[in-house]
Amino acid sequence: MSTEGVAGRPGRMRLCGHVTLQDVIALVGPILRAVRDRPGTRVVVGCAAVTQFTGLALVAPERLRRDLRGGGTDLALGGCSAGVRAGLRESEFLA
Numbered sequence: 001m002s003t004e005g006v007a008g009r010p011g012r013m014r015l016c017g018h019v020t021l022q023d024v025i026a027l028v029g030p031i032l033r034a035v036r037d038r039p040g041t042r043v044v045v046g047c048a049a050v051t052q053f054t055g056l057a058l059v060a061p062e063r064l065r066r067d068l069r070g071g072g073t074d075l076a077l078g079g080c081s082a083g084v085r086a087g088l089r090e091s092e093f094l095a
Contacts, residue, residue: 014046021056028064031075040072048079053087 013027031043045061065075080088 013043014049016049017051019047019050019053019057021054021060024057024060028060031064031068035068035071035073042074042076043068044076044078046079047077047084048081050080050084052084058088 013030015023015027027045034041034043061075061077068075077088
């Protein structure tokens, strides 16, 4: 897994490969910085290169999303492949 900021697009990050809870936790700091620097930002985590999420990999962002929404910020997963999207049917995250 790797994470990287996307130049010119504050509040947008990417995940790649098989995503675990540790990978998601690595994004919490950058997400909180984006929110602090730009309140009300819609943070989209790009997932075009993700092959799979573990079950626990969705627990932390669900809680973080709930907390961020209290401050007027949203968190979403964008660009998921059809295979990943099928595994996330129950998730509200899809952008």
